[in-house]
């Protein structure tokens with residue numbers, strides 16, 4: 532059996548708003564991600580990791596802004612890419628995900644995000660790991676100017 536690794540990252544500017552989408556979960560807070568879609572950086576990083584593992588390019592090629600409906604749910608990208616992996620008879624072994632965000636702290640949301648991502652990937656939640664990291668007050672994340680995400684997936 533061939534195993535393939537994929538890696539993805541994303542970064543979105545934070546602007547005043549009423550909440551963030553992270554891994555398909557709505558986090559109420561005083562700002563939003565600046566984006567054409569719902570700005571779910573974690574799902575964008577995950578989508579890029581899946582595309583990478585499958586050798587299918589990147590999310591910018593697949594979903595240019597001209598083909599994104601304003602505010603649309605980023606879960607669509609992951610679902611459609613998982614459909615492509617299914618066609619290739621590939622399935623996800625596990626996903627290790629990092630959210631870089633200064634505030635709010637994600638402790639109370641991590642379990643929900645994990646379940647949400649596992650559902651999108653069609654795997655048990657014990658195959659998904661969510662790590663939340665602050666920026667320690669440094670850089671774009673630490674100053675609260677941006678949220679980032681990183682995703683690694685293993686596909687067989």
Ligand code: MG
Nearest residue numbers: 541542572575
């Ligand atoms: Mg993005």
